Amino acid sequence: MSQCTGLKADGHHLILEVVTDWNAVDLVVNREVVFHCNIYDLDFGNDSKLDPPGKEARKAVLNA
Structure with a gap:
């Protein structure tokens, strides 16, 4: 699951x-x-698990 799919x-x-x-x-709410990061910090393995930056991004959006 990609970060977009998770959101x-x-x-x-x-x-x-x-951009x-x-x-x-940049995730804007x-x-x-x-949330801001370099695209190369994200894992695009599509293994249905979010990588650490993806988890941080999801948490940031949920807390916004």
Whole structure:
């Protein structure tokens, strides 16, 4: 399960946007950045388990 799939499963609506820094991942909730990381820090193994940054991102969104 990718990070996006995990957030969708929690009932969140996602809007993906192109950013100027191609390596940046920003999660924005109500116009506030709640999580930021480098895209290369994320694991895209699709093994149905979130990697540590993915878990942090999900937690940040749930706490926003």
